[in-house]
Amino acid sequence: MQKEVYSLCFMCSVRCPIRVIVENDDVKWIEGNPHVPGMEGSLCPRGAAGIALLKDHERLQSPMIRIGPRGSGKWKKVSWDEALGFVAEKLKDIIAQYGGHSVVLGERTQISTHVSKTFMRAIGSPNHFTHDAVCKGSVNTACRSLFGYTDAQMSMDYKNTKHIIMYGRNLFESIEVKPVNNLMDAIEKGAKLTYIDPRVSLTAIKAHRYLMIRPGTDLALNYALINIILKENLYDRGYTDRWVLGFSDLQSFVQPYTPEWAEAETGIPAAEIVALAREVSRDKPSVIFHFGYRGANHTDEIYMRRSIMILNTLMGSVEAKGGFFVKKGPGEVGGKPARKLTEQKFPKIEVPRFDQLGTSYLPLPDPSHGVGQILPYAILDENPYPLRALIAYRFDPLMSIPDFNLVKKAMDKLELIVAIEINLSDTAWYSDVILPEPIYLERLDCVRQVNGLKPQMFLRQQAVGPRYDSRPGPIILKQIGERIGIGEYFPYDSIEELVCWQLEETGFSIEDFKAKGFVSYTDKQIFWDRKDGLKFKTPSGKIEFTSSLLKDEGFDSFPTYESRTSPPTDQFRLITGRCALHTHISTQNNPYLNEIVPENVLWINTKRAEGIGVKNGRMVEVSSPQGSGKIGAFVTDLIHPEAVFMLHGFGHQAKLATRSYKKGLHDGLLMKNISDMIGGSPALHHTFVTVKPA
Amino acid sequence: MSKYYLFQDSKRCIGCHSCEVICKMNKNLPVGPKLCEIVTTGPTFIANLPRAAFTFMPCFHCEDAWCVAACPTGAMQKRSRDGIVFVNQDLCVGCKTCMSACPWGAPQWNPEIGKVVKCDYCMDRVDAGLEPACVTICTTHCLHFRKANLVPSIRRERYARVMSSLD
Numbered sequence: 002m003q004k005e006v007y008s009l010c011f012m013c014s015v016r017c018p019i020r021v022i023v024e025n026d027d028v029k030w031i032e033g034n035p036h037v038p039g040m041e042g043s044l045c046p047r048g049a050a051g052i053a054l055l056k057d058h059e060r061l062q063s064p065m066i067r068i069g070p071r072g073s074g075k076w077k078k079v080s081w082d083e084a085l086g087f088v089a090e091k092l093k094d095i096i097a098q099y100g101g102h103s104v105v106l107g108e109r110t111q112i113s114t115h116v117s118k119t120f121m122r123a124i125g126s127p128n129h130f131t132h133d134a135v136c137k138g139s140v141n142t143a144c145r146s147l148f149g150y151t152d153a154q155m156s157m158d159y160k161n162t163k164h165i166i167m168y169g170r171n172l173f174e175s176i177e178v179k180p181v182n183n184l185m186d187a188i189e190k191g192a193k194l195t196y197i198d199p200r201v202s203l204t205a206i207k208a209h210r211y212l213m214i215r216p217g218t219d220l221a222l223n224y225a226l227i228n229i230i231l232k233e234n235l236y237d238r239g240y241t242d243r244w245v246l247g248f249s250d251l252q253s254f255v256q257p258y259t260p261e262w263a264e265a266e267t268g269i270p271a272a273e274i275v276a277l278a279r280e281v282s283r284d285k286p287s288v289i290f291h292f293g294y295r296g297a298n299h300t301d302e303i304y305m306r307r308s309i310m311i312l313n314t315l316m317g318s319v320e321a322k323g324g325f326f327v328k329k330g331p332g333e334v335g336g337k338p339a340r341k342l343t344e345q346k347f348p349k350i351e352v353p354r355f356d357q358l359g360t361s362y363l364p365l366p367d368p369s370h371g372v373g374q375i376l377p378y379a380i381l382d383e384n385p386y387p388l389r390a391l392i393a394y395r396f397d398p399l400m401s402i403p404d405f406n407l408v409k410k411a412m413d414k415l416e417l418i419v420a421i422e423i424n425l426s427d428t429a430w431y432s433d434v435i436l437p438e439p440i441y442l443e444r445l446d447c448v449r450q451v452n453g454l455k456p457q458m459f460l461r462q463q464a465v466g467p468r469y470d471s472r473p474g475p476i477i478l479k480q481i482g483e484r485i486g487i488g489e490y491f492p493y494d495s496i497e498e499l500v501c502w503q504l505e506e507t508g509f510s511i512e513d514f515k516a517k518g519f520v521s522y523t524d525k526q527i528f529w530d531r532k533d534g535l536k537f538k539t540p541s542g543k544i545e546f547t548s549s550l551l552k553d554e555g556f557d558s559f560p561t562y563e564s565r566t567s568p569p570t571d572q573f574r575l576i577t578g579r580c581a582l583h584t585h586i587s588t589q590n591n592p593y594l595n596e597i598v599p600e601n602v603l604w605i606n607t608k609r610a611e612g613i614g615v616k617n618g619r620m621v622e623v624s625s626p627q628g629s630g631k632i633g634a635f636v637t638d639l640i641h642p643e644a645v646f647m648l649h650g651f652g653h654q655a656k657l658a659t660r661s662y663k664k665g666l667h668d669g670l671l672m673k674n675i676s677d678m679i680g681g682s683p684a685l686h687h688t689f690v691t692v693k694p695a
Numbered sequence: 696m697s698k699y700y701l702f703q704d705s706k707r708c709i710g711c712h713s714c715e716v717i718c719k720m721n722k723n724l725p726v727g728p729k730l731c732e733i734v735t736t737g738p739t740f741i742a743n744l745p746r747a748a749f750t751f752m753p754c755f756h757c758e759d760a761w762c763v764a765a766c767p768t769g770a771m772q773k774r775s776r777d778g779i780v781f782v783n784q785d786l787c788v789g790c791k792t793c794m795s796a797c798p799w800g801a802p803q804w805n806p807e808i809g810k811v812v813k814c815d816y817c818m819d820r821v822d823a824g825l826e827p828a829c830v831t832i833c834t835t836h837c838l839h840f841r842k843a844n845l846v847p848s849i850r851r852e853r854y855a856r857v858m859s860s861l862d
Contacts, residue, residue: 030721032832044832049716173709178834185707185835189853201745203710206738211745581711593716596726639738639745 007034007518009449009461011441012047012054013584014109015177016449018518019048021442021464028052028442028465036517039179046582048178050593054440055468059590059658060424061437062469071413072431074656081472081480088434089484091417092124095389096485101125102352103387107373108132108394112447112461115341116475116491116499117394122347123487127354128388130371132396139680140296141367143306146548146558148319149538151367152292154328156453159183161323163284166195166277167291168219168309173204174581175294187323193284195277197222199576199641200604210277216574216644217299217565217686218267223308224562225263225271226278228255230315235282237317244535245314247547247558254559266564268641285316287323296680298576299687303680304560307548314544320529327536328452329527331507336522339448339458339503345490355379355388358681364554366681374402374674374683377411390417394474395438397426400586400650403672403683404627421474424587430655437471444473445496448503451519454526458507460500460514475499556679572689573609573645575625577668586650589661600665601648602635605692610636613693620695625671625688631695632666645692697756697778699816700843701830706853707837710735710749714829714838721817721828728803730754730814731829751838753829754801754814756780762813765796770811774818781815784808816840 006021010031018034031051033040054060064084069075079087095103101124106117110131121129133141140152148155159165160183172181188194188207196208199216214222230236231252241248260271281288290312296302310319318324331338353360356375358368366372376398380388391398391412402408412418412431420429421436429435438444446461472480479491493499500511509520529535539545547558568574582598583589603621615621617636622629623645632647640646651665672688710733718730730753737747760780763771770786771793773779782793782802787810793802794811805812817827825831830838839846 041836042831043834043836044713044717045834046711046713046716049713049720049832052720174711176709176711176834181709182835189706201738203738203747205745206747207709208744211743581709581713592726593719597712597715638740 003029006462006464007460007514007516008464009441009446009459009518010044010048010051011111011461012051012588014111016112016459016461017044017048017178018459019044020518023464026465028055033178034518037179037519039182043178043182045176045178046597047584047588047594050588050591051442053591053593055442055465057590057592059660060440060469061422061429061435061471063437064470065435067433071418071433072654074430076435081470084434084436085477085480085484088417088419088436089481092390092481093485095416096124099387099389100352102128102350102355103389104128104392105130105355105376105388105390106392106394107376107396107398109396110370111395112449113473113475115343115447116478119342119345119490120478120482120487122343122350123482123490124485125348125350127350127352128371130356130373130376132373132401133370134366134372134681135297135374135401135683137294137296137682138366138370138372139302139677139682140292140306141370142365142680143303143310144292145367146303146550147307147310147314147539147544147546148327150327154452155325156328157289157291157325158323158454159289160186161287162187162192162289163287163323164193164195164281165289165291166281167197167204168293169198169578170291170293171198171202171204171578173207174202175579176581193280195281199644200578200646201639202578203581212269212273213641215266215268215565216576216641220301220305220308221258221263221266221562221565222269222274223305223312224255224258225260225274226312227251227308227315228258229260229275229278230282230312231255233279235278236315237285240286240317240531241315243532244537244544246539246541246543246545250547250559251311258562282316286318286321288316288318289313289324290316297682297685299565300675300677300684301560301563302677302682302684306680311546314546317531319544320531320535322528326454326528329454329456330450330452331456331522333456333527334523336456336508337506338450339507340505341503342490353385355385357385363678363681365550365556365679372676372681373398374676376402377404377408377674380411380414389415390419391415392419392421393428393432394421395423397428397586399427399431400653400667400669402674403669403685404674405667405670406628407674421477424590425655425658426586427654436477437469438474438477439467439471443467443471445500446473447475447496448500454528455524456522457519458509459519460511462514462518551679567643568689571613572691573605574643574686575668575671575688575690576644576646576686577649578646579650580648583648583650586653589650589653589664590658592660595660598648599660600633601651602633602665603692604635604637604640604646606640606642606644607636607638609642610634615692615694621692622695623666623671623690623692625673625690627673627688628670630666630670645690697780697816698842699756699777699779699840700846701753701816701827702839702846702849703751704837704839704849705749707835708749708751709835710747711834713832713834714751717828717832718814722812724805724812725807728805728812730803730812752799754780755799756816761796761798762793762802765792767792771802779816779818779821780813781818782811782813784810787811
């Protein structure tokens with residue numbers, strides 16, 4: 002007997018809606034949910050490799066407690082009772098001795114994040130963080146400084162855009178299925194794609210204009226674009242008059258940043274910059290200067306992301322068809338969102354966060370995500386206080402926080418490392434206790450609230466029974482909670498009960514998700530009135546070019562541009578990115594994905610390679626003050642001479658993940674761990690490396 | 696030739712290899728054999744713009760199939776009603792003659808079973824009224840599979856739209 006189950010993928014964090022065909026408790030087929038426009042059967046390659054993950058005997062199979070030294074790979078298989086008891090005893094001791102705040106939980110943001118936040122608040126710890134800051138903290142802060150909304154509360158209308166400008170936003174390789182299809186449809190209808198990147202990605206090859214910019218100088222390009230747009234009156238005057246605060250500040254600020262000035266900084270001809278400004282403005286307001294997904298390159302990242310959103314504002318594209326829009330929640334149509342466990346009352350927490358977010362050290366990043374890359378410093382310096390335990394929930398600090406050696410040193414100082422995982426990640430390999438979760442095909446998950454032009458809710462419904470001895474995170478955390486005396490915060494015995502509780506006030510029931518996997522609060526797109534109805538959440542209610550958020554903390558909205566230093570003649574700027582076959586650090590051991598992209602290589606410019614005797618296909622040694630390693634060279638004209646590039650997520654150290662073990666080189670081994678202290682992102686493109694034949 | 700035509704709209708293809716992965720999943724293949732493959736040429740600069748070609752290489756299901764002619768056991772067959780070329784694995788002895796015979800490298804070796812495997816346009820799916828796996832899940836819907844004269848004339852229409860004026 003075949004049955005169909007509508008669910009949500011989790012091969013990456015996009016969580017595309019899927020339809021799963023199941024027969025005799027086995028997954029026969031997965032496809033994109035045919036009822037969702039933009040999906041209609043489609044799956045990206047990671048999504049297509051879901052069954053390979055389900056069947057993979059190298060994923061985690063049972064709870065384990067470490068019996069050898071950390072990282073030795075010596076484990077004891079234990080029962081859930083023993084594993085949870087072990088974690089609970091350790092946590093109780095640590096909390097009693099050092100306080101609840103000595104416990105940190107880091108996770109990749111997911112549908113059940115409200116449960117982990119609940120766990121942390123219940124033990125009296127402010128130290129929950131997500132992977133988000135490591136990826137896009139500065140994009141978040143930039144958006145809040147201008148609109149009062151986070152980046153996650155805004156999106157873009159790809160389908161109706163007439164011109165999209167992307168700064169290294171490698172959409173056709175990082176692949177979110179719906180946006181990819183919507184943008185493809187727009188291009189079919191004549192939309193233009195401008196792509197700016199020091200490296201030719203597979204998005205560049207679809208572009209109508211490609212600019213090989215000198216690495217790290219996108220901000221200079223944007224200031225020159227703004228300069229021309231203002232000088233030639235190419236902006237939407239009615240829109241900016243109505244909605245912008247600080248327009249004249251911008252005007253005087255960009256005076257010196259002429260296209261000729263930008264040519265010297267970026268390497269892009271002034272005439273090209275002027276042409277782009279004129280061409281884009283002809284299509285306003287249906288244009289998108291894409292604010293990026295990962296926005297974590299430089300220490301002044303927030304200003305780069307602000308400049309992008311200022312350009313959109315000048316085009317009047319915020320809340321415009323074919324431009325940006327603010328995501329609408331169910332409240333817009335009188336509906337109620339699914340409840341979250343974090344609605345409960347918790348003990349008051351008096352201590353600062355481990356990352357000192359909200360203090361003068363890091364005043365502005367979003368506390369709902371924290372700033373994860375500060376973790377190794379907080380542990381090593383015991384500043385603001387000692388941290389003793391880390392729960393790594395589907396998050397891999399060793400591979401995801403820059404400066405591997407620094408992170409490892411910090412982890413060595415912890416008394417307890419617990420990994421809640423599906424894979425034998427490098428952090429799981431280095432942990433004390435492994436608590437395996439079922440994969441997305443094997444579980445029901447919390448309700449996914451999807452705000453947008455049409456607010457909806459989606460449900461990850463269980464397709465098959467768990468293959469191994471695993472438990473979902475919300476059950477694991479509840480069962481640890483019960484053992485340490487905070488059980489009352491988890492008022493459910495199963496995920497189904499939790500989902501039903503979440504849905505109680507929404508007017509929908511769990512049954513409503515069976516037919517298509519989602520429910521909609523409305524069938525009409527909601528756009529606000531551009532003349533009077535835009536609800537910006539800034540103190541002024543306007544788009545704040547001169548930002549009160551920044552000003553209140555003593556930061557300038559328009560600091561003088563500082564020229565991006567070129568690497569010394571014998572060095573390169575290390576840049577990093579993704580390909581279509583892998584999700585960050587988590588899929589390299591998937592048999593099918595590994596087969597197509599088993600390891601990373603170092604892209605190096607042909608002329609520069611000649612100068613240092615590096616040959617295509619041969620091994621090179623890459624070094625920085627943080628570390629060094631060997632990798633194959635890809636000698637090419639497709640990268641700017643100042644940069645070298647490698648894919649993120651390779652060079653795994655977990656031996657029993659045999660397909661990815663020691664394949665390629667981990668970019669974080671070379672990167673220094675420094676941050677944009679205003680926005681919150683790490684500066685992942687701020688490291689110079691030397692390269693020589695190995 | 697088979698009655699079918701599998702058209703790749705290269706304008707929409709982003710070279711993501713979803714087709715390859717889903718094909719392997721659907722046929723439950725181990726690492727190694729690829730019944731279809733995206734072969735990337737480039738990127739390279741053409742008049743200041745970087746361009747690449749992603750060529751989709753399934754089996755062509757030839758009229759006079761080299762592999763069928765070469766097969767000594769009758770394992771490689773052509774379905775008379777629609778021309779799909781497929782392997783009857785009960786008859787395959789793993790001699791690999793078809794692999795040598797095919798000018799395009801379509802027949803693949805499955806090391807797990809010691810026999811040849813090959814694109815059969817997912818004929819079980821086709822018989823059930825579905826499309827081949829690669830076509831259904833293609834990320835950008837760039838693959839189209841129909842009876843040959845029913846494949847939408849995407850290129851013709853696209854060209855006409857670009858050239859036409861409403862004056």
